[in-house]
Amino acid sequence: MGITTGSIMTGGMGSAAMLDDFFTRALIAGIGVALTAGPLGCFIVWRRLAYFGDTLSHAALLGVALALLAEVNITLAVFGVCAVISLALLLLQRRASLSADSLLGLLAHSALALGLVVLAFMTWVRIDLMGFLFGDILAVSATDIAVIYAGGAAVLAVLAWIWHPLFAATVNHELAEAERMRPDRANLIFMLLMAIVIAIAMKIVGVLLITALLIIPAATARRFATGPEHMAVLAAGIGALAVVGGLFGSLEWDTPSGPSIVVAAFVLFLLSLLPRVMTLRKESVR
Amino acid sequence: MKIAPPMTSSPLLASLDHAGVRRDGRWLVRDVSLTVQAGEIVTLIGPNGSGKSTTAKLALGLLAPDEGRTERRSGLVVGYVPQKLSIDWTLPLTVDRFMRLTGRQSARDVDAAIAATGVDHLRKAEVRTLSGGEFQRVMLARAIARKPDLLVLDEPVQGVDFAGEIALYDLIGDIRRDLGCGVLLISHDLHVVMAATDRVLCLNGHVCCQGAPKEVAASAEYRQLFGGRAAATLAVYEHHHDHTHLPDGRVLHADGSVTDHCHPEDGHHDHGTHDNGDHDRKHHDRGDGERRHAG
Numbered sequence: 001m002g003i004t005t006g007s008i009m010t011g012g013m014g015s016a017a018m019l020d021d022f023f024t025r026a027l028i029a030g031i032g033v034a035l036t037a038g039p040l041g042c043f044i045v046w047r048r049l050a051y052f053g054d055t056l057s058h059a060a061l062l063g064v065a066l067a068l069l070a071e072v073n074i075t076l077a078v079f080g081v082c083a084v085i086s087l088a089l090l091l092l093q094r095r096a097s098l099s100a101d102s103l104l105g106l107l108a109h110s111a112l113a114l115g116l117v118v119l120a121f122m123t124w125v126r127i128d129l130m131g132f133l134f135g136d137i138l139a140v141s142a143t144d145i146a147v148i149y150a151g152g153a154a155v156l157a158v159l160a161w162i163w164h165p166l167f168a169a170t171v172n173h174e175l176a177e178a179e180r181m182r183p184d185r186a187n188l189i190f191m192l193l194m195a196i197v198i199a200i201a202m203k204i205v206g207v208l209l210i211t212a213l214l215i216i217p218a219a220t221a222r223r224f225a226t227g228p229e230h231m232a233v234l235a236a237g238i239g240a241l242a243v244v245g246g247l248f249g250s251l252e253w254d255t256p257s258g259p260s261i262v263v264a265a266f267v268l269f270l271l272s273l274l275p276r277v278m279t280l281r282k283e284s285v286r
Numbered sequence: 287m288k289i290a291p292p293m294t295s296s297p298l299l300a301s302l303d304h305a306g307v308r309r310d311g312r313w314l315v316r317d318v319s320l321t322v323q324a325g326e327i328v329t330l331i332g333p334n335g336s337g338k339s340t341t342a343k344l345a346l347g348l349l350a351p352d353e354g355r356t357e358r359r360s361g362l363v364v365g366y367v368p369q370k371l372s373i374d375w376t377l378p379l380t381v382d383r384f385m386r387l388t389g390r391q392s393a394r395d396v397d398a399a400i401a402a403t404g405v406d407h408l409r410k411a412e413v414r415t416l417s418g419g420e421f422q423r424v425m426l427a428r429a430i431a432r433k434p435d436l437l438v439l440d441e442p443v444q445g446v447d448f449a450g451e452i453a454l455y456d457l458i459g460d461i462r463r464d465l466g467c468g469v470l471l472i473s474h475d476l477h478v479v480m481a482a483t484d485r486v487l488c489l490n491g492h493v494c495c496q497g498a499p500k501e502v503a504a505s506a507e508y509r510q511l512f513g514g515r516a517a518a519t520l521a522v523y524e525h526h527h528d529h530t531h532l533p534d535g536r537v538l539h540a541d542g543s544v545t546d547h548c549h550p551e552d553g554h555h556d557h558g559t560h561d562n563g564d565h566d567r568k569h570h571d572r573g574d575g576e577r578r579h580a581g
Contacts, residue, residue, distance in 0.1 A: 045376050168388045178346040178366040179388040225378040
């Protein structure tokens, strides 16, 4: 992990040769996304926002469709659509009488359906729908890697900046507001960070599985974490481990790479349950 | 560390001026006026749903008033103990980390606050494993460690056993003296409020009555139950209700009339019993009552 990220930083001749290999590019890209998704995923788990993550990632397909229609950069278009959906959700939550989960379901599936309809209209565009739904990590380019690492670094830097108010607001919104932590601002920024992560993670695992990459490493990290910051670091590491395991697994058994990464994350989660099961058994034997 | 509470011209920390909050066509509270000054303890009492927490949130600026005005001193440092705070299992949060939730308090301030509330042995414990009473102490410690100008405590003794309750009330009195901060305290208990309280407001959707708490009048039951120390700490607020609230929300006044609302100026109230803390009214109402009577 250290070697691969290091090679990006130095950008020498050796790394250029390394980047020629599609599998190495996939590893570097996947690790970059996992490192970013881990800390953000902790907030998804803490705040019970799993469905919000799903909503944004489903809306990502609409972003893809609009990008192809208007011939703009797909990552930018996905970020734009996700940001609009986040803001729409904030507004609707304030004034609408529907519950938050109904609103999320409404937005998620409307955006997904709209995306599919728009794509179907564009008969002149031949796109790999499966690639968007399940990811196409083996097709990442050096440019994709640059976008992932630049975007990921920006996301992590901003997350570090809003970490304290965002965490305080996660524990109790009113407490944070009363003690002048400006939780509303932190929440808004967090939603935009989510939009960025979904835009850059879409290519790795696809719109249907992004939430898994956010949630499963964080849930796995919880069992070992002693504090919120510890949990964020652990989640990033566990996510990276899942990417490495999933990619090597897909190479070994010729399985689709995006789903394999999620399966690897799930296996790590199951392994994290083992110590607890064993202590339970010990106690019952005693 | 020991700062004498300023006796005169204490700076105003927060004030409500005929403030009201309306939700879904119903007034949660209405026409509430109160001030909290540095070094002063103001207690809100009243039954469930009487608008105590709403009033505290108005004072904190968490709610904007739908009528009237609220003000806070600029740059006010607030320590807030909310009524409910649940920590989910997914959150790995130790007491030590919780102490620094909303600011970077110095280790000395955190140590002092944790020692004062008696939770030193819980520092490494996860917050969600604490008992109700332990958690209340930790929340109080966290608020104190901020060295606030204004301490807002929403039922800070819930889940605390009786001896602990008395100790916590004593502690709140000490904090006020040591920090010179203003305290807005909420209690759902209509009878037991601190002797250290400077002013009590009884709420029931509006300010029913207010004034200085009277000491327990040598009540034999109290002394027997809680000992001499407790009798000095606990006091019964002498409560003169000149009206009762009917189940349908209307108000039955002492003169036998029934109205939809309860306003001091509606002529059904006996103002003699309504305010039994004349020395407090001077800076509390600031001539307000007089102006309203004139108008």
